[in-house]
Amino acid sequence: xxxxxxxxxxxxxxxxxxxxxxxxxxxxxxxxxxxxxxxxxxxxxxxxxxxxxxxxxxxxxxxxxxxxxxxxxxxxxxxxxxxxxxxxxxxxxxxxxxxxxxxxxxxxxxxxxxxxxxxxxxxxxxxxxxxxxxxxxxxxxxxxxxxxxxxxxxxxxxxxxxxxxxxxxxxxxxxxxxxxxxxxxxxxxxxxxxxxxxxxxxxxxxxxxxxxxxxxxxxxxxxxxxxxxxxxxxxxxxxxxxxxxxxxxxxxxxxxxxxxxxxxxxxxxxxxxxxxxxxxxxxxxxxxxxxxxxxxxxxxxxxxxxxxxxxxxxxxxxxxxxxxxxxxxxxxxxxxxxxxxxxxxxxxxxxxxxxxxxxxxxxxxxxxxxxxxxxxxxxxxxxxxxxxxxxxxxxxxxxxxxxxxxxxxxxxxxxxxxxxxxxxxxxxxxxxxxxxxxxxxxxxxxxxxxxxxxxxxxxxxxxxxxxxxxxxxxxxxxxxxxxxxxxxxxxxxxxxxxxxxxxxxxxxxxxxxxxxxxxxxxxxxxxxxxxxxxxxxxxxxxxxxxxxxxxxxxxxxxxxxxxxxxxxxxxxxxxxxxxxxxxxxxxxxxxxxxxxxxxxxxxxxxxxxxx
Amino acid sequence: xxxxxxxxxxxxxxxxxxxxxxxxxxxxxxxxxxxxxxxxxxxxxxxxxxxxxxxxxxxxxxxxxxxxxxxxxxxxxxxxxxxxxxxxxxxxxxxxxxxxxxxxxxxxxxxxxxxxxxxxxxxxxxxxxxxxxxxxxxxxxxxxxxxxxxxxxxxxxxxxxxxxxxxxxxxxxxxxxxxxxxxxxxxxxxxxxxxxxxxxxxxxxxxxxxxxxxxxxxxxxxxxxxxxxxxxxxxxxxxxxxxxxxxxxxxxxxxxxxxxxxxxxxxxxxxxxxxxxxxxxxxxxxxxxxxxxxx
Numbered sequence: 001x002x003x004x005x006x007x008x009x010x011x012x013x014x015x016x017x018x019x020x021x022x023x024x025x026x027x028x029x030x031x032x033x034x035x036x037x038x039x040x041x042x043x044x045x046x047x048x049x050x051x052x053x054x055x056x057x058x059x060x061x062x063x064x065x066x067x068x069x070x071x072x073x074x075x076x077x078x079x080x081x082x083x084x085x086x087x088x089x090x091x092x093x094x095x096x097x098x099x100x101x102x103x104x105x106x107x108x109x110x111x112x113x114x115x116x117x118x119x120x121x122x123x124x125x126x127x128x129x130x131x132x133x134x135x136x137x138x139x140x141x142x143x144x145x146x147x148x149x150x151x152x153x154x155x156x157x158x159x160x161x162x163x164x165x166x167x168x169x170x171x172x173x174x175x176x177x178x179x180x181x182x183x184x185x186x187x188x189x190x191x192x193x194x195x196x197x198x199x200x201x202x203x204x205x206x207x208x209x210x211x212x213x214x215x216x217x218x219x220x221x222x223x224x225x226x227x228x229x230x231x232x233x234x235x236x237x238x239x240x241x242x243x244x245x246x247x248x249x250x251x252x253x254x255x256x257x258x259x260x261x262x263x264x265x266x267x268x269x270x271x272x273x274x275x276x277x278x279x280x281x282x283x284x285x286x287x288x289x290x291x292x293x294x295x296x297x298x299x300x301x302x303x304x305x306x307x308x309x310x311x312x313x314x315x316x317x318x319x320x321x322x323x324x325x326x327x328x329x330x331x332x333x334x335x336x337x338x339x340x341x342x343x344x345x346x347x348x349x350x351x352x353x354x355x356x357x358x359x360x361x362x363x364x365x366x367x368x369x370x371x372x373x374x375x376x377x378x379x380x381x382x383x384x385x386x387x388x389x390x391x392x393x394x395x396x397x398x399x400x401x402x403x404x405x406x407x408x409x410x411x412x413x414x415x416x417x418x419x420x421x422x423x424x425x426x427x428x429x430x431x432x433x434x435x436x437x438x439x440x441x442x443x444x445x446x447x448x449x450x451x452x453x454x455x456x457x458x459x460x461x462x463x464x465x466x467x468x469x470x471x472x473x474x475x476x477x478x479x480x481x482x483x484x485x486x487x488x489x490x491x492x493x494x495x496x497x498x499x500x501x502x503x504x505x506x507x508x509x510x511x512x513x514x515x516x517x518x519x520x521x522x523x524x525x526x527x528x529x530x531x532x533x534x535x536x537x538x539x540x541x542x543x544x545x546x547x548x549x550x551x552x553x554x555x556x557x558x559x560x561x562x563x564x565x566x567x568x569x570x571x572x573x574x575x576x577x578x579x580x581x582x583x584x585x586x587x588x589x590x591x592x593x594x595x596x597x598x599x600x601x602x603x604x605x606x607x608x609x610x611x
Numbered sequence: 612x613x614x615x616x617x618x619x620x621x622x623x624x625x626x627x628x629x630x631x632x633x634x635x636x637x638x639x640x641x642x643x644x645x646x647x648x649x650x651x652x653x654x655x656x657x658x659x660x661x662x663x664x665x666x667x668x669x670x671x672x673x674x675x676x677x678x679x680x681x682x683x684x685x686x687x688x689x690x691x692x693x694x695x696x697x698x699x700x701x702x703x704x705x706x707x708x709x710x711x712x713x714x715x716x717x718x719x720x721x722x723x724x725x726x727x728x729x730x731x732x733x734x735x736x737x738x739x740x741x742x743x744x745x746x747x748x749x750x751x752x753x754x755x756x757x758x759x760x761x762x763x764x765x766x767x768x769x770x771x772x773x774x775x776x777x778x779x780x781x782x783x784x785x786x787x788x789x790x791x792x793x794x795x796x797x798x799x800x801x802x803x804x805x806x807x808x809x810x811x812x813x814x815x816x817x818x819x820x821x822x823x824x825x826x827x828x829x830x831x832x833x834x835x836x837x838x839x840x841x842x843x844x845x846x847x848x849x850x851x852x853x854x855x856x857x858x859x860x861x862x863x864x865x866x867x868x869x870x871x872x873x874x875x876x877x878x879x880x881x882x883x884x885x886x887x888x889x890x891x892x893x894x895x896x897x898x899x900x901x902x903x904x905x906x
Contacts, residue, residue, distance in 0.1 A: 046751075063703065063705055065702075065703050065707065073685065128891070129887055129890060129891040132891055133890045133891070133892070137890070138702065139702050139703070140646055140706065140846070141842065141890060142837065143646075143702075143706060143889050144646075144842050144886075144890070145886075145890055148839075148883040148884075148886050148887050149883075149887070150882050151835070151883055152883040152887075154882060155876075155879055155883070156875060156877065156880055158876070159874070159876040159877050159880070193695035265710075265714060265868050268707070295856065299837075314722055314723075315721075315722070316718055316722035317720060317722065319714065319717075319718040319722075320719065320722060321714065321717035321720035322714060323711055323713075323714030323717075323718050324711075324716075326707060326710065326711040326714060326716055327693065327708060327711025327712060327714070327715055328711075330697065330704050330707045330708040330711055331693065331696045331697060331708065332850070334700065334703075334704040334707075394612070443732060563886040
């Protein structure tokens with residue numbers, strides 16, 4: 001229990017706090033050595049850190065590049081400015097503003113809360129569009145929507161002059177009305193960093209990262225990507241609004257170009273240079289880019305002269321620095337300085353190494369007689385019939401094989417059952433549940449888990465985190481049958497030593513095992529295994545046979561194994577279906593199937609019935 | 612009715628530029644899966660070439676071919692210096708690479724030439740009109756449309772009839788399969804950037820004739836419209852890009868012409884909203900190409 005507290009809360013949040021202290025003390029020391037210009041720069045750096053951490057929550061966890069966050073920041077900035085500025089001032093600069101806003105006045109804190117509500121409200125609708133476009137047109141389309149948002153907000157701000165005072169003058173606070181001192185900035189910074197970090201470690205955060213790494217596999221594990229995506233977006237824009245509010249209050253004015261292209265470039269450069277995958281990386285990026293722009297600004301000024309380099313030291317150097325930093329990192333180190341490492345990772349790893357191996361897993365409660373039954377499933381791609389009129393059954397407790405040559409339609413059939421594609425015809429049910437038309441995450445939640453023949457692991461997550469994804473889903477949507485101890489599963493299949501390694505770094509055999517255990521962690525009624533030994537050595541295949549049987553008996557599931565290797569299938573299966581050119585041509589025990597003349601002709605070759 | 616036809620021709624003129632840019636973006640997307648935000652830099656660089664030649668006393672008969680050559684060379688140079696290194700990376704990396712190129716190029720012009728816009732003379736005939744069936748039409752629009760149609764026909768010929776065009780289309784459909792068939796990925800990608808540069812060059816000629824300005828972000832506005840057009844048309848479809856470009860030009864001119872004056876400043880804003888709506892209603896674009904996902 002103490003270890004868990006240390007691992008989940010004390011180390012991560014403590015690490016972030018230490019980092020904030022270093023950033024703030026470093027900034028204040030630098031400011032104390034110079035004039036008020038430096039103090040202003042450091043104030044802006046702390047505020048930028050809030051904004052960048054806000055960006056990290058969305059971009060880092062979902063992997064969707066957003067240019068629109070500064071559009072949300074602009075909305076928040078306007079709300080704050082409009083609510084905080086003294087009515088006397090407003091009567092002068094925007095006398096005709098609508099909504100009676102001229103006479104409203106609020107304190108900065110209340111105004112920020114209102115701004116957050118407004119921005120979250122807008123972001124919700126934008127988010128619906130983002131989620132849909134990611135699903136059907138990919139992340140690039142979502143990026144374009146965010147870009148459109150950025151330009152739209154600026155256009156409206158520049159044109160809606162009665163409310164925003166337009167491009168020239170903007171909304172200015174009266175004297176003494178802005179932010180005094182840095183207390184609120186520190187509060188905002190600590191709040192934003194801790195919230196961002198907690199989200200990264202949270203269940204929703206984990207699901208978002210799974211979706212980022214492999215959308216299709218996340219769905220197959222029962223994740224509805226819309227939920228973590230939306231959560232990340234709303235949390236992210238809320239934090240960005242806090243930063244925007246502080247920026248507007250500290251600078252004492254708001255104009256349409258305040259949160260536009262240049263500022264988007266600055267904050268994005270900070271995020272990606274440090275490492276968008278981690279909160280630590282974001283903060284490091286803020287420090288590095290702030291230092292870099294400051295150095296280039298000083299160098300480009302009139303007071304500094306470097307013999308031989310004066311041709312380079314001219315105004316615009318910091319813009320060149322920002323662009324080059326972005327370009328250079330994308331070309332040479334796209335994951336940024338830190339990638340997704342956090343400051344306390346070494347300590348945490350040491351703590352986790354000490355964990356003692358768990359007890360062997362206990363079997364889950366027995367299931368009744370639940371069967372997956374497909375009836376006359378037909379899938380056509382244009383004129384090509386990939387799966388024709390296929391009916392088969394798999395019950396809890398049995399291991400059934402589906403065998404057939406390449407291109408027979410085996411994977412297509414699994415895709416149809418799991419809702420990845422919708423068949424043109426047929427019915428398929430699990431127990432009492434009709435599965436027709438259900439999206440794949442719902443099929444998974446009802447109790448059908450699958451693996452992928454070409455390995456679709458969540459590559460940047462660790463082995464343990466990979467398995468935690470279906471476990472999180474099962475704990476929420478499959479309460480009656482939850483795998484209590486994920487570690488026991490990991491240990492039992494021999495992945496214990498790899499448990500803290502990234503799934504992308506483990507060897508092929510281990511990755512195959514992980515693919516199996518990840519699906520098993522959903523504690524499904526039926527497990528669909530798509531070529532579980534593809535690309536494995538003979539000896540490993542044999543080991544895999546016993547592991548599949550073992551895992552299936554722990555979770556009590558029925559298993560449908562796809563393969564084209566008859567030896568492997570006969571070693572593991574009670575019954576076998578033979579699929580050829582989309583049709584079931586034989587069904588029965590291994591002996592019966594081997595003896596079938598059509599099977600021999602179609603699949604085994606007529607002269608060599610033993611395969 | 613006359614006004615409507617004038618608007619329509621004007622829209623086709625505008626749309627020509629967008630269509631060419633959209634097509635040039637779609638060609639690159641086909642081989643690299645990259646939405647190239649650095650494509651506007653071809654126009655930016657061309658604008659300074661036009662300014663330089665113009666101040667040196669040359670006329671448009673020299674400037675036009677110079678822009679085309681500049682655009683092709685710049686396109687291939689950017690591929691060689693930047694995009695070659697991120698081939699096969701995820702979308703995130705490639706997008707930000709193209710943005711990085713954009714920011715670096717504009718910063719270089721800002722530092723070493725001038726942060727201020729530099730003007731050069733537009734062609735003398737640019738505002739001339741001609742009467743067709745009693746309707747005044749701008750010669751410039753007509754020339755733009757005709758030149759665009761000719762360019763598109765040449766492009767279609769290249770894509771359909773030449774060996775390069777066939778390999779390019781094969782690579783767009785399935786790069787790995789094309790490579791297995793012996794398509795050299797280096798040469799097909801370079802060729803795609805050259806073709807794309809040429810298309811952007813034609814668009815740049817007309818854009819610069821109209822604006823007559825060289826500035827560090829001269830290419831940003833046309834690029835954004837090109838991007839909107841190519842996305843509206845469906846990124847993976849070359850004909851969709853052209854349709855998207857013309858549609859965008861017409862919609863833009865019509866909005867400008869028919870919106871009440873209080874909100875006509877919001878033309879671009881409304882376009883962005885329409886684009887976002889299009890995404891939500893039809894995320895795959897106007898012209899969709901079926902996409903099979905390998906599981």
